[in-house]
Structure formats: structure tokens, C-alpha cells
Amino acid sequence: MIKQLSTFLAGMMLSFVSFGQQTFPQNGAFDERSGRYAFTNATIVTDARTTLANATLLIENGLIRGVGKQVKVPAGTVVIDLKGKYIYPSLIDLDSDYGMPEVKRDRPASGRQTPQLESNKKGAFGWNQSIQPENDASQLFTPDEKKAAELRKLGFGTVLAHLHDGIVQGSGTLVTLTDEPANIALLNRRASSHFSFSKGTSSQTYPSSTMGVAALLRQTYYDADWFAKTGKTQEANISLEAFNQIKSLPSFFEANDKFSVLRADRIGDEFGIQYIIRGGGDEYQRIKEIKNTKATLILPLNFPEAYDVADPWDADVISMAQLKHWELAPANAAEVAKADIPFALTLAGMKNKGDFWKNLRMAVEYGLSKEKALEALTILPARLIKAENQIGSLREGYLANFLISSDDIFSKEAVIYENWVQGKKFILAPLHAPDLRxxxxxxxxxxxxxxxxxxxxxxxxxxxxxxxxxxxxxxxxxxxxxxxxxxxxxxxxxxxxxxxxxxxxxxxxxxxxxxxxxxxxxxxxxxxxxFVSPVAKDSAAAKQPELGKVVYPFVGFGNEELPKSSTVLIRNTTVWTNEKEGIVGNADVLVQNGKIARVGKSLAAPAGSTAIDGSGKHLTSGIIDEHSHIALFAINEGGQSSSAEVRMSDVINPDDINIYRQLAGGVTTSHLLHGSANSIGGQSALVKLKWGAGQSELLIPEAKTIKFALGENVKQSNWGDIVRTRFPQTRMGVEQVYFDHFLRAKAYAAKWKAYQAAPKKNAMPRRDLELDALAEILSGERFITCHSYVQSEINMLMHVADSLKFKINTFTHILEGYKMADKMSQRGIGGSTFADWWAYKMEVKEAIPYNAALMYHQGITVAINSDDAEMARRLNQEAAKTVEYGGVPEEEAWKMVTLNPAKLLHVDQRIGSIREGKDADLVLWSANPLSVYARPEFTMIEGAVYFDRNKDLEKQKSMLKERERLIQKMLDEKASGKPVQKPQSAQPKMWHCEDIIGMDTQSEASR
CATH class of the missing domain: 2.40.128.20 (Calycin beta-barrel core domain)
Structure with missing residues (x-):
């Protein structure tokens, strides 16, 4: 014991000189000893899949000189006997802010500030402060001994550090957690590029939404490409030059939730980039879709605490998704591993980094193998940043970054004694502490x-x-x-x-x-x-906790399995065809392969089909809501007068409970519109309400529409005086916005036409996503849906369209449409209106309930829309009001929520009526669908039943049972003394046109 201790102390006296500052002057005598150590008789885990028993690790000058059972130990080496001890590679974190300056956002004391339209950054930088590719982490890096010690204590030896600020955050730097100066700690000055969906400290008004962030990032890629090819001769731009320098580096995207992971990957696919994506710990909820991205993930280990559900009223505010995620979050990494998705683990996002080992061992307990866990913290992170020949495993020539532990590091009893970084020892616990127990x-x-x-x-x-x-x-x-x-x-x-x-x-x-x-x-x-230690259970072999099932979507009323299309014969029912046959009694409809196969009487049931008796009931095509804002994470990109570049498809939320509720009201398709915050809004998304399906499966991609707006909202009438900076501020200004943008779009289209005709003669124009969308309107490829109320403004936009030769497809809301019906009819413009909304603001004072009927009688294609998550559940009743107010025939009234919206959306070849070859989007009603007593018995989309009234009752019972099981489990958690958190309500947002949500605050700012 004394001999070992003396040898050990002698080793401590040797100076660390590896990677020394050879270009720096030395004050005092120069110590050139090598710091050579041999760690013998240890169990050495060289990598996640290789363990050597009774082996030796030899290090010198901060590098590994040998590892194995037959390592020759040179004379003069400090030998440390580690019999019974373990050696592991030090851990690596790829999402760190270590050594970076603190990111602070200045916010006004009042909570609101005058809009900042342009960048405040001085110099020849890009126009938007949230795009900061010029941030170089290696120049910002300052070693922080306190934070380094905290990370070393957890077993980390190397981190990838970058400034977590903005959409494009600049380059990251690979550093070790030594206490030596920065020039020694830096392993790779420019190792990576970093992106996120947060604009960070930027106080510019644009972007103000996630869809705006996505659009700005896309535009930045196009601008950088243009700058590299042509733009350098036209302007100096430090940001675009820096972007081109870093875009070939390993690209990391901070996504933070399952849908952001998918969104980030779609952006990467557009530009041929495979991002390494940091998730939010909920990837298991959409594991198949995430696997299809082929992305490598970085997973946090931040698991939610149980909720304090002792008070039943408190328990009521917790959603089913919150309850289930609490139970299943620790299994996320195991599910990702099971799906064969490569991943690394990170400390990022952890409220208390001291919980790292507890949570990591919990992940192992929930099914993650020790090998995968260690791989995710060592060799895989090293590979992702192309440093696998330096760190991540213990091999000759690699950095001497390693841990000495008392046991298998995943054992609850394991103690990390020392963390060696670049051959320098950092003591975390006494290596030879006497066991007095x-x-x-x-x-x-x-x-x-x-x-x-x-x-x-x-x-x-x-x-x-x-x-x-x-x-x-x-x-x-x-x-x-x-x-x-x-x-x-x-x-x-x-x-x-x-x-x-x-x-x-x-x-x-x-x-x-x-x-x-x-x-x-x-x-x-x-x-x-x-003292006899409790027998440590092998967490890999221990019985995994019993867990509930993942449902799709991951909310109440979710499905354990997604509905599938089948062959169905609906017999002896009243069929509202919306075709020349009209309403047909005692008819049959055969559904096969997701399509309407036959419509007729006395049809034979094919083998293996399901027959449904529709006697006394009514079968219709599914309701189509021409104006909806459900199933979206954001509604307005109000940072600029025009946001034609943004896509509502970037913010589709398949988990919105309103999808299921509207299926219960017979709705099968919704037109998801941008809000009315600006004159030219974003590109709409047309979706089928396939409850449980993924974002891409909901979309009808051939539908190409865009939202325009008139009236109070676009000129910011109700936004408050402090924000009256953005043009336009008057209705006259709105007109000029349209003239200006379409004139520029015409010139833009002409430039591209000239370039494509003679690319050698003409310089390549800059790709502009905003003008792309407007040029599509001019060419008839994209269709306008315009938010409108007042006669004068409707008339104005029609004259603008006439003079600039573009077509208005649909006026929506259009509560004064009855005044303009003749002019709309002449131009072939459709009208999508409310049945009887009135008096909710000044510009609707002259609305009348006869509006839809009067437009219909003028030959206009009229739709009745909701613009409201609640109203959409009873659009059948809204259509019925046109029979009462204006004497519209029942069949024509029904077309206002089925075939007519399909026509306005240019998808009537697929949906909107019951005809052979069309999509089998069908609703079986208990009575005449225009009756207030009618209820959908089932709602079918493409031959699959997504809502069934009888099964809905079963779902309600099952959900209550599962909810109570989880609540009891949380009560047990609290009783065992584990920490619990206060219940947090998570009610779904009911969006309207005027809603504006700040990206960072996620709270309503204006209505």
C-alpha cells in the first residue's frame, strides 16, 4: 500500500507538457518531462463494443501510446495499479455552450417595442440579424474553469461548443475540457455549422413565426448560392460569404420536438444537406417518420417529473399527451435505437445537469443497451464531427482522454475517480479511499x-x-x-x-x-x-418497466394502429351524389382501394368485403372546409407586408384534437390558410383529416393556393399605436402593396425567362421565394384566396387584378359579396362566406344572412366556410341556413360545403362528390345532413374509417381507464418521495385569422 502510494505521489509531481505552448515564452525553468503513465491491471473499455480484462493503458505527452494486455512499459514510467478498476473513454457532448459568451436578449420593460424592420448590426452583413454565419465559436471561446470542472465531474472530456443564438448560428469549435489555455484546448477551430428555428436575440419583426424562419433559411441557401456564382460582383456581404464557408461542414440543427425534426429534415432535403438534428425527447411518438429522414439525432436526457395529481381538479388540466409522455419519455432513446436510428446523447436541455447519470441509467433501465448508450456518448459523436481518429475510443495515437471508475460505469454504485483530459489528471473522488464500511x-x-x-x-x-x-x-x-x-x-x-x-x-x-x-x-x-453491498441489478437484464402503448397521434383519442382502407359496400341508403344523378334513394356505393368503385342499386358484395346497412340514413361526400386554421402551429407571419414565401405546410400539426372533432362533424378536408396580418400572406395547405397520419400524408400536394387580405388587419388597425411602422397603414397603401409586388414579380419572371433562353448572355437572377409565388399567380399556377369584407376594397382588388392581368380565385369572408356579385360573376371569382356571422367588428356591420344565396343566384360558385375550429364541426348546419335564408335548394346548399369548395380549390376531380373513380371520402349520416338532428355514423377518407360513432364511445372509456392508470402511477411516484411538478394546462389553441403568436414567447400578442 505504501509503495503504491509513493509511486502515485511521484506521478503527481510530473508536469504536464503535452500540447505545450511551444510558441509561448516560459517564465522560469522549463520542465520537459513527458508525463508518461502506465495504468495496469484494469478492465479497459476501449470502445462501446470492446472490453479488455487485466489490460494496460500507456500514455505519454497527452496521447495514448499503447493499450492492451501485452503493452511494454518503458523505464521511468509512472505505474498505477488499477486492479479492480475500469477505464473508459471520456464522454463527448455535441451541443454545448461551454466557453461561449452568455446570450442575452434585451426586452423593453413594457413588454412591447417599436417594430424593428431592418438590421441594427453595423457593417457589410446580411439584412437579417437572426442569420449569423459569421459567428466563429473559436474566436468567441474563452475557457471557463468552473463550467469545465462541472462537465468533467460528469465524465465529459470534449465538447462541441457554439453560440446558441439565431437561425443560422455560425460555426462550432471542438474543445477539450482541460484547464490549459484556449490554444491547447482547441482541437478543431471550425468543426461544424449550426442552425435552429429560433431567431434568438434578434429583435427584428421578421421572422415572427416558425414558417417565417423556415422561409428565411431557405432564402438564405438560395442567396448564398447566388452570391457564390454572381452576387460577389454586385455587393459585399460578409454573412453570405461566411455562410458559403461553413455550409460544407457537418451541419447541426436544433429542432427540440418531433415535428421540428421532420421540418428541419425537409429543408435539408431541398438543398441536399443531411442535418444532424437535436431532438426534443419525443421522437418515439413519430418513430417511423423520423427513421425515414435518415438523419442522425442528438437526444436529450431531460425527462419530465410526475405531476402532482393529488387534487382531482389539478389533475383535470393535464392532457393525455402530458400523462403519457411522462411515462414513456425515458424509453425514447431505447425506441430510437430499436428503430436503428443513429444517435448521440447530450446534456443540452437538462434542467439539472447533475441528473445526467441518473437519467442515463434510467434510459438503460427502460431498454437502452449499455453498448448503445456508451456509443452515443463517445465514438458516434466523434465520427459526426470527423474526429474519430482523435477521441471517442482508446487507441494508440488518440488523445489521452479517459475516465477511471470503480465499476461498470452504468452501475448505480459506480464512482468516477478521475477524468484525464489530454493526459492531464483531474481528481473527482479519491482513487484509493479506504473502505471503512x-x-x-x-x-x-x-x-x-x-x-x-x-x-x-x-x-x-x-x-x-x-x-x-x-x-x-x-x-x-x-x-x-x-x-x-x-x-x-x-x-x-x-x-x-x-x-x-x-x-x-x-x-x-x-x-x-x-x-x-x-x-x-x-x-x-x-x-x-x-459491510455487504446490495446486489446490484444488471440494468440490461432487469425487467423493463411496464409501459402504456404509443398512440397516433400522441393525444387523447389516438389510435394504436392507423385505420386502413378496405372494401366496403354501403347498401340501401340515400346517396347525395352532387352529380347529375342528384339525390338517389335506396342506392348502394362500393368502395375499393380507397376509391369509389361503383354507384348504383342492388350491387353485389365482392368477396371479403364489409357490408353496411344504410337504411334510413344518408351518404354524402365528406365536408370540405374552404377556410380553416386548425392543425397548425402558427397562423401569421406578420413581420412584413408580404409573406408570399412562407408555407403553411411547414407548420402542420397532425396532433391537433380538432382534426378528430371535425371528423366527428363529417369534415374530411380542410384548407389551412395563413392569417390576415399582411396584404399578401403565405402559401396555403390543403389537408385530408387522416387522424394519426403524418404531416406529409395529410397534404394534397397538387393544391396550390395563397392567402391575400384586405381591411383592418393588414393595415394594423387593432395592433396599437406603438407598432404603426410597417407599410401599409391605410387602405390606399394596401392597393399600392399589390401594384408594387406584382410589377416586381412581372419583371422578375421576365429576367428568369431571358436567362433561361440565353444563360450565357444573361447573368443568373437571384432566386426570390416571395416573387416566385407571385409569379406563379401571374402564370395561373397558384390561386388567390383573399380575406375580404368591404365592397370598396373588393372592387379595388378586382381592378388591380384586371390591370395587372392576374386572376382572383376566391374572396373569402366576403360579407358584402351580395353588393359585388354581378362583378364577381363576370370575372369568374368564387365566394367563400360565413352563413350568418355579423357585428364582430366595424367592417362587418353590413353583413346579411342572405349573402350566400344572393351570390349563388348570380351564378357564383359559393362555399360556406368556418374560419373557426368549433363551427367547422357543424358546417352541415351552416349550409342549411342558406335554405332558410334565400331559398337555396337543398342539394345546392349541400354543395356549398362539399363540391363547391372542391371546385374553388381545383381538386374537384378528386373529391367533392360521389362518382366512380373519385376518392372514397364519405360520411354516413343518421338523417338528412342538413338537419340539426343529423349525426355522422362514420367518416371515411380514402376508404379508411377515421371516425366511427360506436368506436368513439369505446375510445372514451378506454381513455378514461388509461388516464386513471397513469394518475395512480403518478400518485405512487409522489408517495415514494420522488419530486413532482405542478400541473400545467396544455389546451389546444383555437386559431383565427387575426391571431399573432410570438415565436419566443408562444403567447398571444394581438387579436
Missing amino acids: GTYTFAVNNQPSGKIQITGTPQKPDYKIIIQDSIKITPKVIQANELLTITYQPDKKTGATVRLTGWRAGTGLAGEGVMPDGSIVSWNANLTEK
Whole structure:
């Protein structure tokens, strides 16, 4: 023992000179010793799949010189015997802010500020402050010894650090966690590029939404390409030049949730880039879709605490998704591994980084293999940043970055003694701490005084003094190696304190002390019972916790399996065809392969088909909501007067419960529109309400529409005086916005036409996503849906369209449409209106309930829309109002929520009526669909039943049962003393045209 200790201390005296500052002057004598160590008789885990027993690790000058069982140890080497100990590669974190300046966003005290339309950044940088590719982490990096020590204590030796600020965040730098100067810590100055969906500290108004972020990032890629080819001759732009320098580096995207992972990957696919994506820990909820991205993930280990559900009212505010995610989050990494998706693990996002090992071991307990866990913290991160020949495993020539632990590092009893970084030792716990644990007889002046029990771990022992077999005292103990100082109070009433000092004597303890009366005594403790550690369960072999099922979508009423199309014959029902046959009684409809195969009477049921008796019921095509804002994460990109470049398809939320609710009302298709915050809004998304399906499966890609707006909202009438900076601020200005943008779009299209005709003669124009969308309108490829109310403005936009030769497809809302019906009819413009909304703001004061009927009688294609998540559940009743107000025939009224919206959206070749060859989007109603008593028995999309009234009742019972199971499990969690959190309500947002949500605050800013 003494020999080992002397050798150990001699090693400590050697100076660390590897990677020394050879270009720096030395103040004092120069120590050129090599720092050569041999760690012998250890269990060495060289990588996640290779373990060597009784092996040696030889290091010199901060590098590994040998590893294995036959390593020759040169003379003069400090030899450290690690018999019974383990050596692992130090861990790597690829998402760190270590050494970076603190990111602070200045916010006005009032919470609101005057809009900042342009960048405040001085110099020849890009126009938007959230695009910061010029940020070079290696120049910003300053070693932080306190943070480095915190990370080393957890076992990390290397991190990829970058500034977490903005959409394009610049380059990252690979650094070790040594306490040496920055030039030694830096391994790779420019190792990576970094992106996110947050604009960070930028206070510019644009982008103000996630869809705006996506559009800006796309535009930046196009601008950088243009700059590299042509733009350099036209302008100086430090940002675009820097972007081109970093875009070939490994690209990391901070996504933070499952849908952002998918969104980021779609952007990458557009530009041939495979991002390495940091997720949010909920990837298991959409695992198949995420696997299809082929992306490598970085997964956090931040698991939610149980909710305090003791109060039933508190429990009521917790959603089913929150309950289930609490239970399933620890299994996320295991599910990702099971799906064979490569991933690394990170500390990022953890509320308390001290929970890292607890959460990592929990992930193993929930099914993640130890090999995968270690791989995700060592060799895989090294590969992702192309540093696998330096770090991540223990091989000759690699950096001497390694850990020394007491045991298998995934064991709950394991202690990390030392973390060596670039060959320099950092002590985390005493390597040779004596194990004093056990039960001792305790005597003072040779008189029996009770027992001493020492439990816990050798590094952190727990002490108890037991007097008279029943009185247990917890003493205060200071242990320095084998020396002890013990103080305790035998009688708390008197407060008198006994003070003892002692040392290890053979297998026992001995020493001297001072009693409360000042007398000097001797004491000793003889070991009578050795401490036996609890048998550590092998977490890999332990029985995994019993968990609930993942449902699609991951909310209440989700499906364990997605509905599938089948062959169905609906017999003896009243069929509302919306075709020349009209309403047909006692008819049959055959559904095969997701299509309407036949419509007729007395049809034969094919083998294997399901027959449904529709007697006394009515079968219609599914309702199509021409104006909806459900199933979206954002609604307005209000940062600029025109946001034609943004895509609602970037922010589709398949988990929105309103999808299911509207299926229950017979809706099968929704036109998801941008809001009305600006004159030219974003590109719309047409979706089928396939409950549980993914974002891409919902989309009808051939539908190409865009939202325009008129009236109060676009000129910011109700936004408050502080924000009246953005043009336009008057209705006259709105007109000029349209003239200006379409004139520029015409010139833009002409430039591209000239370039494509003679590319050698003409310079390549800059690709502009905003003008691309407007040029599509001019060429008839994209169709306008315009938010409108007032006669004068409707008339204005029609004149603008006439003069600039573009077509308005649909006026939506159009509550004064009855005044303009003749002019709309002449131009072939459709009208999508409310049935009887009125008086909710000044510009709708002249709305009348006869509006739809009057437009219909003028030959306009009229649709009745919702613009409201609640109203969409009863659009059948809204259509019925046109029969009451205006005498519209029932069949024509029904077309206003089925075939007519399909025509306005240019998809009537697929949906909107019951005809052979069309999509089998069908609803079986209990009565005439225009009746207030009618209810959908089932709602089918492409031959698959997504809502069934009988199964809905079963779902409700099943959901209540599952909810109660999870609540009871949380109550058990609280009873066991584990931390719980206050319930947080997570109600779905009911969007309207005027809603504006700040990306960073996620709270409603204006209505």
C-alpha cells in the first residue's frame, strides 16, 4: 500500500507538457518531462463494443501510446495499479455552450417595442440579424474553469461548443475540457455549422413565426448560392460569404420536438444537406417518420417529473399527451435505437445537469443497451464531427482522454475517480479511499459504549452511532484518507458534545478524544461485521418497466394502429351524389382501394368485403372546409407586408384534437390558410383529416393556393399605436402593396425567362421565394384566396387584378359579396362566406344572412366556410341556413360545403362528390345532413374509417381507464418521495385569422 502510494505521489509531481505552448515564452525553468503513465491491471473499455480484462493503458505527452494486455512499459514510467478498476473513454457532448459568451436578449420593460424592420448590426452583413454565419465559436471561446470542472465531474472530456443564438448560428469549435489555455484546448477551430428555428436575440419583426424562419433559411441557401456564382460582383456581404464557408461542414440543427425534426429534415432535403438534428425527447411518438429522414439525432436526457395529481381538479388540466409522455419519455432513446436510428446523447436541455447519470441509467433501465448508450456518448459523436481518429475510443495515437471508475460505469454504485483530459489528471473522488464500511463495537476507555455503523460508499460513507441498542445518533464526521474526526451529542437535551479523532488500526479504528467535561479519553472500534453491498441489478437484464402503448397521434383519442382502407359496400341508403344523378334513394356505393368503385342499386358484395346497412340514413361526400386554421402551429407571419414565401405546410400539426372533432362533424378536408396580418400572406395547405397520419400524408400536394387580405388587419388597425411602422397603414397603401409586388414579380419572371433562353448572355437572377409565388399567380399556377369584407376594397382588388392581368380565385369572408356579385360573376371569382356571422367588428356591420344565396343566384360558385375550429364541426348546419335564408335548394346548399369548395380549390376531380373513380371520402349520416338532428355514423377518407360513432364511445372509456392508470402511477411516484411538478394546462389553441403568436414567447400578442 505504501509503495503504491509513493509511486502515485511521484506521478503527481510530473508536469504536464503535452500540447505545450511551444510558441509561448516560459517564465522560469522549463520542465520537459513527458508525463508518461502506465495504468495496469484494469478492465479497459476501449470502445462501446470492446472490453479488455487485466489490460494496460500507456500514455505519454497527452496521447495514448499503447493499450492492451501485452503493452511494454518503458523505464521511468509512472505505474498505477488499477486492479479492480475500469477505464473508459471520456464522454463527448455535441451541443454545448461551454466557453461561449452568455446570450442575452434585451426586452423593453413594457413588454412591447417599436417594430424593428431592418438590421441594427453595423457593417457589410446580411439584412437579417437572426442569420449569423459569421459567428466563429473559436474566436468567441474563452475557457471557463468552473463550467469545465462541472462537465468533467460528469465524465465529459470534449465538447462541441457554439453560440446558441439565431437561425443560422455560425460555426462550432471542438474543445477539450482541460484547464490549459484556449490554444491547447482547441482541437478543431471550425468543426461544424449550426442552425435552429429560433431567431434568438434578434429583435427584428421578421421572422415572427416558425414558417417565417423556415422561409428565411431557405432564402438564405438560395442567396448564398447566388452570391457564390454572381452576387460577389454586385455587393459585399460578409454573412453570405461566411455562410458559403461553413455550409460544407457537418451541419447541426436544433429542432427540440418531433415535428421540428421532420421540418428541419425537409429543408435539408431541398438543398441536399443531411442535418444532424437535436431532438426534443419525443421522437418515439413519430418513430417511423423520423427513421425515414435518415438523419442522425442528438437526444436529450431531460425527462419530465410526475405531476402532482393529488387534487382531482389539478389533475383535470393535464392532457393525455402530458400523462403519457411522462411515462414513456425515458424509453425514447431505447425506441430510437430499436428503430436503428443513429444517435448521440447530450446534456443540452437538462434542467439539472447533475441528473445526467441518473437519467442515463434510467434510459438503460427502460431498454437502452449499455453498448448503445456508451456509443452515443463517445465514438458516434466523434465520427459526426470527423474526429474519430482523435477521441471517442482508446487507441494508440488518440488523445489521452479517459475516465477511471470503480465499476461498470452504468452501475448505480459506480464512482468516477478521475477524468484525464489530454493526459492531464483531474481528481473527482479519491482513487484509493479506504473502505471503512461495516459494523463496529465502540468502546471509550475500554468501556463498551455502543456500536458504530458505516454504510454508503467508500467515497461517501454514512455514519451511525448506536447507544443502548436503540438510540441512533448521526455524528458529524470529517474523513481525510484514513484519518477521522468525529463529533456527536449523546444527549441532545444537554447539548454536550463528544469530540473524537482517530485512525485506521488494522481492521478496526482507534484514537483519542475529549469528553464534554474536558477529560481526555482513548477509544477504539473493532470490526464485527463486514459491510455487504446490495446486489446490484444488471440494468440490461432487469425487467423493463411496464409501459402504456404509443398512440397516433400522441393525444387523447389516438389510435394504436392507423385505420386502413378496405372494401366496403354501403347498401340501401340515400346517396347525395352532387352529380347529375342528384339525390338517389335506396342506392348502394362500393368502395375499393380507397376509391369509389361503383354507384348504383342492388350491387353485389365482392368477396371479403364489409357490408353496411344504410337504411334510413344518408351518404354524402365528406365536408370540405374552404377556410380553416386548425392543425397548425402558427397562423401569421406578420413581420412584413408580404409573406408570399412562407408555407403553411411547414407548420402542420397532425396532433391537433380538432382534426378528430371535425371528423366527428363529417369534415374530411380542410384548407389551412395563413392569417390576415399582411396584404399578401403565405402559401396555403390543403389537408385530408387522416387522424394519426403524418404531416406529409395529410397534404394534397397538387393544391396550390395563397392567402391575400384586405381591411383592418393588414393595415394594423387593432395592433396599437406603438407598432404603426410597417407599410401599409391605410387602405390606399394596401392597393399600392399589390401594384408594387406584382410589377416586381412581372419583371422578375421576365429576367428568369431571358436567362433561361440565353444563360450565357444573361447573368443568373437571384432566386426570390416571395416573387416566385407571385409569379406563379401571374402564370395561373397558384390561386388567390383573399380575406375580404368591404365592397370598396373588393372592387379595388378586382381592378388591380384586371390591370395587372392576374386572376382572383376566391374572396373569402366576403360579407358584402351580395353588393359585388354581378362583378364577381363576370370575372369568374368564387365566394367563400360565413352563413350568418355579423357585428364582430366595424367592417362587418353590413353583413346579411342572405349573402350566400344572393351570390349563388348570380351564378357564383359559393362555399360556406368556418374560419373557426368549433363551427367547422357543424358546417352541415351552416349550409342549411342558406335554405332558410334565400331559398337555396337543398342539394345546392349541400354543395356549398362539399363540391363547391372542391371546385374553388381545383381538386374537384378528386373529391367533392360521389362518382366512380373519385376518392372514397364519405360520411354516413343518421338523417338528412342538413338537419340539426343529423349525426355522422362514420367518416371515411380514402376508404379508411377515421371516425366511427360506436368506436368513439369505446375510445372514451378506454381513455378514461388509461388516464386513471397513469394518475395512480403518478400518485405512487409522489408517495415514494420522488419530486413532482405542478400541473400545467396544455389546451389546444383555437386559431383565427387575426391571431399573432410570438415565436419566443408562444403567447398571444394581438387579436
